Amino acid sequence: MKRCGWVPVENDLYRDYHDQEWGKPLHDDQALFELLCLESYQSGLSWLTVLKKRTAFRQVFHSYQIDRVADFSEEEMAAALENPAIIRHRLKLEATVNNAKAIQRLQAEVGSFSDYIWSFVDHKPLVNQVSTYLDRPSQTELSQKIAKDLKKRGFKFLGPTTIYSFLQAAGLINDHEDSCAFK
Template identity: 55%
Template sequence: MPKRCGWVKMNNPLYVAYHDEGWGQPLHDDRALFELLCLETYQAGLSWATVLNKHQAFRESFYNYQVQGVSEMTDAELEDLLDNPAIIRNRSKIFATRANSQAFLQVQKTYGSFDAYLWSFVEGKTIVNDVPDYRQAPAKTPLSEKLSQDLKKRGFKFTGPVAVLAFLQAAGLVDDHENDCE
């Protein structure tokens, strides 16, 4: 069995698949980046297992994270989601999803793609960190603070530096796999 990062909950197949099939791999697809950003915003104050367990229901609720469709959701549609027990029913986070889609579209308009905007923060190259033990990795970094400030300035919600670092790690801009992770 391969050695994985210590944060992976081996008894949860969603965790294992998330780690093995996506976490830390450079991501350049705008729709997938939007989806991942949304998932990280939902995690604020919750466990990642909660988000993973509700991921499919979130996809179904938010038009498979098609940015334009989410940006056009009405208040009534968002309010209806508050009755859906299959997702995290936090009004602020649900409404933030629409606000973030609208801000995302503006970034695409300005930079040509969210991918181009995002990867410009790391000059197009993954930052590989020395992580002997995930518990020693910081919760936020100067990079996540800088990107967080810029996202907030552009109207993004729930994008504090801790959530942003988790997003950067998941999207492969920052490689914080433990050194002995296979």
């Protein structure tokens, strides 16, 4: 079965992520929040590192239940910073809590994070023609616009490159290669 060229097929974690999750449209706030956080953790690291630590991150951050993460205590943060099973980058972990609070504000304002984020693509995935993953941009005007708006709303650690990766992962942008069986 043909997959996108960035997928090392011998790696089950990568392959399963590509086949079962990447690019599939998500509309659940909690699932979107988790992906947003995972993409922010990747900054400066490999995606495989993040995938390997995903289960531990879910345990630390209460399965990314937005209200639970927003109420994350100082004691929980101290424990997280000592936990070798996750990426112990203080700014990234603090951004997770901050961004949960920012999502709560968005939910109060517009109803859901899903409605907010999907409004940028008129609630329909953008399907790009991609002959090879090497042709995909790292950011676009859309990801720049969203990153700027999120920053204005108090979100942290989410630049236009991270946002573009998030849009791909959450299915708002379909960047599967044209020959990929999962397009």
